[in-house]
Amino acid sequence: MHSLRFTTETSSAGVVERDFTVGEVPGVLWSPVSGSKNAPLILLGHTGGLDKRTPGILARARRYVTDRGFTVAAIDAPGHGDRPRTAQDERARIAIPQARAAGEPIGPIIAEYNAALAERAVPDWQATLDALQALPEIGAEAPIGYGGTTLGTVIGLSLAAVEPRITAAVFGAPLVYEALTEAARLVTIPILFLLPWDDAEIDRRSGLALFDALASEEKTLHANPGGHHQIPRFEIEHEVGFYARHLGRPATSAA
């Protein structure tokens, strides 16, 4: 098992932000200045083509920490951010814009690449989780949630299907392929599912079908007008309430 190594630390407005590595995997950990022992830990997965410090992740990390005293961790997906690219990554980085420029459907290329990324990312997250739980400030008792849209959902759903430590998750706007629907059928934890109602690249019916496939007894779908990456800011408040409901730590007990 790789242990977690902190590389940098900054702090602002009550939030400590530390870069870390677990083996080859680079990540960021956000936690309250006042400490986080046994606080819920939220793992955030970024969207395709971006990295662990996307604006969406930064905004969520800060809100989750300051509103509820949660701990938040994000890592770079394989072939993304500070990670080396394999031949497969390089091929996808060429094929996707090529297809788009040629007016060809990019869905099948992205779906195939996403499926491969999810396979590579699940062990990364499991190793990161092992290392995070080994930190005395987090420990093995902290309830664990996951959140991420598009590629972050593809990876998170694949993770939640095999990883019982994840006990609540926020997903949204994934490109659906058959193996992902199969993974959804294995997921029984509470889910908040964010669906862009006017996604030009992904038919809303495929999102509704994926939501339907989830085996979870408690699952909520929130649909809002807008395209692929246009999830309204007010959903962050619902995410916080969702995690608090399922992972504990009410607002009043936050630092």
Next chain:
Amino acid sequence: MHSLRFTTETSSAGVVERDFTVGEVPGVLWSPVSGSKNAPLILLGHTGGLDKRTPGILARARRYVTDRGFTVAAIDAPGHGDRPRTAQDERARIAIPQARAAGEPIGPIIAEYNAALAERAVPDWQATLDALQALPEIGAEAPIGYGGTTLGTVIGLSLAAVEPRITAAVFGAPLVYEALTEAARLVTIPILFLLPWDDAEIDRRSGLALFDALASEEKTLHANPGGHHQIPRFEIEHEVGFYARHLGRPATSAA
């Protein structure tokens, strides 16, 4: 114009509850003991077959008043609660259980009756609104929202389509008929739409289509597992947040 006449008043746990009449229409007004001048006013419509004091309305009225200092009003729909029944009401009260017992589809009967009720209820709500706004404790400046599911949505949508004083609404689980979809196309205010995902009586596709028809720039659909009347309790919290976002009055300024 009929003025509003209070008939009874009780008070408990910070909430004043008063029965009233506006002409022939009986209603209930809930308000904070501490006063409500210019606070948002939420009109609540009950589900079919019930009345202005359904458990769902009582739970919401108390939460809206105590969480945010809103004022809340509910009235009996035509032919419901304390109101006299017309020949049309009597026919529907016989036809619906008869059809159900015979295993015949009740949808068309309910849709036709609901459409008639909406036509009768819109002027009731408008007269009630006139009378409520004439009360010094409410006034003409209070922002106005509407909430109601099933019959409450049929009436509320018909009201919102013609009544500019309603500026935000929560709807859910209506039996959709063509004129209702036409009304939805006229609605441009922010909407929170609650859709039971497993409604045995109403196909989820008709709810999704109605949501799609709303002309509102800001609209959010929340789908949850469960049948026709099974909206999870945690949605009340989302309703409060939704009204607060669009009608003002943040939590901290509540009484």
